[in-house]
Amino acid sequence: MLKILLPTIMLVPTIWAVPAKYLWSTTLSYSLIISLISLTWLKSSAESGWSFLSPYMATDPLSTPLLALTCWLLPLMILASQNHTAPEPISRQRTYITLLTSLQIFLIMAFSATEVIMFYIMFEATLIPTLVIITRWGNQTERLNAGTYFLFYTLAGSLPLLVALLLLQNNTGTLSLLTLQYTPSMQLSSFADKLWWAGCLLAFLVKMPLYGAHLWLPKAHVEAPIAGSMVLAAVLLKLGGYGMMRMMIMLEPLTKELSYPFIIFALWGVIMTGSICLRQTDLKSLIAYSSVSHMGLVAAGILIQTSWGFTGALILMIAHGLTSSALFCLANTNYERTHSRTMILARGLQMVLPLMTAWWFIASLANLALPPLPNLMGELMIITSLFHWSWWTIALTGGGTLITAGYSLYMFLMTQRGPLPAHIISLDPTHSREHLLMALHLLPLILLISKPELIWGWTA
Amino acid sequence: MNPYILAILLFGLGLGTTITFASSHWLLAWMGLEMNTLAIIPLMAQHHHPRAVEATTKYFLTQAAAAATLLFASITNAWLTGQWEIQQITHPLPTTMITLALALKIGLAPLHAWLPEVLQGLDLTTGLILSTWQKLAPFALILQIQPSNSTTLIILGLASTLIGGWGGLNQTQLRKILAYSSIAHLGWMILILQFSPSITLLTLLTYLIMTSSTFLVFKLNKATIINTLATSWAKAPALTALTPLILLSLGGLPPLTGFMPKWLILQELTKQGLAPTATLAALSALLSLYFYLRLSYTMTLTISPNSLLGTTPWRLPSTQLTYPLAISTAMTLCLLPLTPAISALLIP
Numbered sequence: 001m002l003k004i005l006l007p008t009i010m011l012v013p014t015i016w017a018v019p020a021k022y023l024w025s026t027t028l029s030y031s032l033i034i035s036l037i038s039l040t041w042l043k044s045s046a047e048s049g050w051s052f053l054s055p056y057m058a059t060d061p062l063s064t065p066l067l068a069l070t071c072w073l074l075p076l077m078i079l080a081s082q083n084h085t086a087p088e089p090i091s092r093q094r095t096y097i098t099l100l101t102s103l104q105i106f107l108i109m110a111f112s113a114t115e116v117i118m119f120y121i122m123f124e125a126t127l128i129p130t131l132v133i134i135t136r137w138g139n140q141t142e143r144l145n146a147g148t149y150f151l152f153y154t155l156a157g158s159l160p161l162l163v164a165l166l167l168l169q170n171n172t173g174t175l176s177l178l179t180l181q182y183t184p185s186m187q188l189s190s191f192a193d194k195l196w197w198a199g200c201l202l203a204f205l206v207k208m209p210l211y212g213a214h215l216w217l218p219k220a221h222v223e224a225p226i227a228g229s230m231v232l233a234a235v236l237l238k239l240g241g242y243g244m245m246r247m248m249i250m251l252e253p254l255t256k257e258l259s260y261p262f263i264i265f266a267l268w269g270v271i272m273t274g275s276i277c278l279r280q281t282d283l284k285s286l287i288a289y290s291s292v293s294h295m296g297l298v299a300a301g302i303l304i305q306t307s308w309g310f311t312g313a314l315i316l317m318i319a320h321g322l323t324s325s326a327l328f329c330l331a332n333t334n335y336e337r338t339h340s341r342t343m344i345l346a347r348g349l350q351m352v353l354p355l356m357t358a359w360w361f362i363a364s365l366a367n368l369a370l371p372p373l374p375n376l377m378g379e380l381m382i383i384t385s386l387f388h389w390s391w392w393t394i395a396l397t398g399g400g401t402l403i404t405a406g407y408s409l410y411m412f413l414m415t416q417r418g419p420l421p422a423h424i425i426s427l428d429p430t431h432s433r434e435h436l437l438m439a440l441h442l443l444p445l446i447l448l449i450s451k452p453e454l455i456w457g458w459t460a
Numbered sequence: 461m462n463p464y465i466l467a468i469l470l471f472g473l474g475l476g477t478t479i480t481f482a483s484s485h486w487l488l489a490w491m492g493l494e495m496n497t498l499a500i501i502p503l504m505a506q507h508h509h510p511r512a513v514e515a516t517t518k519y520f521l522t523q524a525a526a527a528a529t530l531l532f533a534s535i536t537n538a539w540l541t542g543q544w545e546i547q548q549i550t551h552p553l554p555t556t557m558i559t560l561a562l563a564l565k566i567g568l569a570p571l572h573a574w575l576p577e578v579l580q581g582l583d584l585t586t587g588l589i590l591s592t593w594q595k596l597a598p599f600a601l602i603l604q605i606q607p608s609n610s611t612t613l614i615i616l617g618l619a620s621t622l623i624g625g626w627g628g629l630n631q632t633q634l635r636k637i638l639a640y641s642s643i644a645h646l647g648w649m650i651l652i653l654q655f656s657p658s659i660t661l662l663t664l665l666t667y668l669i670m671t672s673s674t675f676l677v678f679k680l681n682k683a684t685i686i687n688t689l690a691t692s693w694a695k696a697p698a699l700t701a702l703t704p705l706i707l708l709s710l711g712g713l714p715p716l717t718g719f720m721p722k723w724l725i726l727q728e729l730t731k732q733g734l735a736p737t738a739t740l741a742a743l744s745a746l747l748s749l750y751f752y753l754r755l756s757y758t759m760t761l762t763i764s765p766n767s768l769l770g771t772t773p774w775r776l777p778s779t780q781l782t783y784p785l786a787i788s789t790a791m792t793l794c795l796l797p798l799t800p801a802i803s804a805l806l807i808p
Contacts (some may be wrong), residue, residue: 031768124719127713135762142479156746159742160743163742167735170730
């Protein structure tokens with residue numbers, strides 16, 4: 001564990017000490033090396049499920065894919081930010097990479113925490129670097145509002161979570177995940193217990209986000225710079241999913257009845273946000289709402305509490321992380337050339353940037369869950385487990401799949417096909433950096449087709 | 461100010477607090493509080509500005525009223541129980557009167573109305589002394605009497621956090637913002653008093669460190685309104701980058717030091733079975749967080765290449781000693797991992 005954490009922490013002095021002309025290449029190569037070492041976590045060997053055990057940090061098959069995704073994302077973020085931060089003074093560039101790295105440190109500690117309060121503190125700690133990235137490096141004035149929404153929605157959910165966790169600690173005497181799974185289930189029947197149940201889950205539902213509490217997400221994703229959008233979509237939303245999956249063990253037996261409205265909200269959110277995507281003019285906003293839609297499926301899969309549901313949720317989280325981050329990078333390539341997010345202003349790009357069209361194609365197909373990509377595997381397992389719970393959900397999930405296919409194809413056709421507008425006369429050709437970025441996103445996704453056991457979670 | 465006079469006044473200030481700390485007799489404690497009040501009055505009015513004189517007068521009237529109430533309550537206690545020991549006060553009537561008198565002294569809601577106006581009339585240095593040093597002596601008494609009328613204390617606590625949050629939302633003057641922040645933090649301290657006075661002490665100490673950092677940052681930037689903060693990136697760029705973290709620490713966000721008292725208070729409240737109170741107090745902290753966030757936006761998160769929000773003043777090199785600011789900032793940002801050590805020191 002420390003062999004990943006300490007190099008990441010030491011990346012911060014590296015950023016400040018390295019000469020200016022080697023800043024980006026050094027940070028990129030070091031973070032790539034760290035992410036390659038993090039792949040060793042994927043081989044979990046312990047019988048109890050917990051590997052690489054230390055008193056405060058451990059990995060298990062649930063957290064390992066998320067940790068690998070987090071470590072993989074740092075070099076991608078650095079690669080994506082190189083161009084748009086180039087005009088800034090060097091100390092601002094160093095500060096930016098320091099923020100990305102500190103976010104990485106908090107995320108590694110959050111996913112590997114064995115004590116739930118440590119997870120909580122790291123969960124909250126990720127808010128500060130993300131807030132600074134969105135509000136300082138975002139490009140429009142709306143970013144201040146976006147930062148406020150982001151901070152306050154998350155905190156309003158997570159402060160009751162803190163009280164709920166402290167109540168749990170009083171009850172069970174410990175909050176160590178290693179032993180919590182063995183504590184006898186509590187007698188939960190009173191109204192106060194139901195409030196406690198809601199308090200435990202609310203923070204994660206806001207973070208995921210659940211449809212009713214999702215307003216922060218389009219704002220934050222749209223206003224953030226590319227690295228901010230990538231980390232938000234790929235990892236920070238998954239913090240919510242991961243937290244929910246950890247807490248579910250302790251929330252029995254109330255979940256059987258109390259989860260009804262939340263499952264319905266989640267599924268309805270899939271339909272609603274999917275439909276909103278069909279009417280979007282802002283490209284990043286479309287991808288943001290598509291994130292809400294996919295995470296609605298994840299939330300429903302977790303709340304249903306079956307093994308296929310959990311496995312499907314985890315697979316979909318990993319696959320969606322890679323896909324959504326890839327789509328944001330593609331949207332950013334458009335934004336860097338036209339400085340506008342309006343889709344119709346940069347249409348028909350297949351004529352101008354045909355190599356990029358190949359990446360747009362693969363990413364859009366991944367978004368609409370084409371077999372044999374893991375996106376489909378995750379969605380199918382969740383849909384099946386929901387169908388087993390209640391036949392009626394197939395209307396919502398099936399409709400959701402249809403609408404997802406609709407807006408993903410809409411996004412592809414709108415940006416790539418069709419006539420080229422007359423005003424696009426000089427667009428930069430695609431940089432190899434951008435090709436590398438897209439390849440590093442989509443190749444792991446394609447490779448996961450052949451060994452999905454890596455991201456199956458406990459049922460492996 | 462004449463250095464001899466300044467020396468005498470500062471000596472008096474120190475002596476007053478020390479007398480209150482060292483006393484076990486109510487009359488001596490009252491004397492220490494009065495000495496504190498009298499010593500700081502000339503410091504507040506030293507600039508002879510009408511606004512400063514107004515602030516001084518308001519401060520004197522409220523503090524004198526509080527001290528008189530304290531004296532009256534201790535005499536009542538002497539009548540009722542026949543002794544003057546500070547720690548032996550048990551009869552509910554004098555206990556309640558002393559609690560309210562001390563609440564007026566430090567500025568707890570609903571006895572808080574004087575604090576924003578008084579702090580606004582002072583310069584930042586005297587304001588710093590008012591917010592930090594002047595809280596020590598009353599808290600020494602509060603921690604010793606250990607009031608047990610829970611309803612009063614919880615009302616004082618929750619009212620302070622809510623009023624401190626809501627009151628600061630409409631302010632543009634930095635000193636008033638810091639006054640409301642003070643009220644909110646004092647609310648947290650009083651909330652936990654009856655369950656664990658040592659956590660009150662810990663909250664007080666962390667509050668003193670965080671608010672000293674903030675005052676010193678504002679002093680360095682010579683900033684009294686929010687717009688002035690917008691040009692701080694030109695005066696002290698590294699400090700401008702750090703100040704949002706100081707402000708968010710005041711707001712109680714993990715992983716900064718300000719989270720430590722909130723965490724320990726919520727833990728103790730839930731252990732005592734007061735989970736709804738804990739939730740309400742935690743959510744009221746979000747109100748204060750909003751104006752701290754607004755300050756960080758103006759100061760750091762909207763710096764160039766965005767357009768300037770304030771008019772650029774003369775940027776003269778600052779003669780302020782930065783050593784205290786460096787120490788208090790380091791403590792404001794980095795003490796959370798030491799929570800087990802600090803709570804072992806302070807909490808029996």
